[in-house]
Amino acid sequence: MDIPRDAENVVVSESILDALSFREVDENVGIIALTGATKTRQVKEYMAEHKEQFADKHLLVAMDDDQAGWKATRDIVNTIEEARIGEDWVAFDYASGTKDANENLRQNRKEFAKIYNQISAHTKGKERGMNLEYEP
Numbered sequence: 712m713d714i715p716r717d718a719e720n721v722v723v724s725e726s727i728l729d730a731l732s733f734r735e736v737d738e739n740v741g742i743i744a745l746t747g748a749t750k751t752r753q754v755k756e757y758m759a760e761h762k763e764q765f766a767d768k769h770l771l772v773a774m775d776d777d778q779a780g781w782k783a784t785r786d787i788v789n790t791i792e793e794a795r796i797g798e799d800w801v802a803f804d805y806a807s808g809t810k811d812a813n814e815n816l817r818q819n820r821k822e823f824a825k826i827y828n829q830i831s832a833h834t835k836g837k838e839r840g841m842n843l844e845y846e847p
Contacts, residue, residue, distance in 0.1 A: 712757075714741030714764065720831045721765060721797070722812075723754065723787055724773045725780060729812035733773070736816070736824040737831070741768065748779035755790040765797040769831060773803035775811045801830055 714721055721741035724730040730742035745754055758765065772787055774780035784802055791800050806822050809815040815823045 712743045714743070714768075715739055719767075719769055720771055721768045722771045722773050722803075724812060725775050725783065726811075726813075729773060729775075732812040732816040732823070733771075733827060736820070736827050745774075745783070748774060748777075748783040751783050751786045755787060758787075758796050759790060759794040762794055762796045768797050770797040770800035771803055771827075771830065772800060773812055776805050777810055780810075803827075803830060 718739050718741035720737065721743060722730055722733045723743045723745075724733070725745050725748050727742075727744040730744040733740050734742060743754055743758075745751060770791060772784050772791075774783045774787075788800065788802070791797060803812070804826065805811070805815050806819060806826060809818055812823070815826075
């Protein structure tokens with residue numbers, strides 16, 4: 712976990728490698744990395760107990776684009792919503808054919824940066840909530 716004080720965005724990802732992929736395109740993004748899709752408990756507890764740290768942050772949930780990743784996304788988003796953590800949140804939408812941030816970055820860095828910038832700009836002023844019914 713590394714959240715610079717002046718970070719506008721915080722990415723919650725499934726692994727440290729995926730989290731650092733976002734740091735490649737935004738050196739000031741805050742990162743929180745799980746150690747796998749089923750390891751959400753500690754992150755959820757930390758976020759709920761330290762929600763003041765996220766008060767002015769835009770949260771980007773970026774789990775793998777697979778069944779376990781979407782289950783983890785719903786689990787984390789439920790906590791974000793119930794505890795009213797962060798200013799707003801969005802789930803990261805990977806380019807087609809990729810399942811995680813690092814694969815997306817390696818496949819097409821320019822497209823990954825473009826998607827990240829569009830999504831992070833879209834969260835600002837966005838209403839909380841999103842449809843999480845999709846499953847790969």
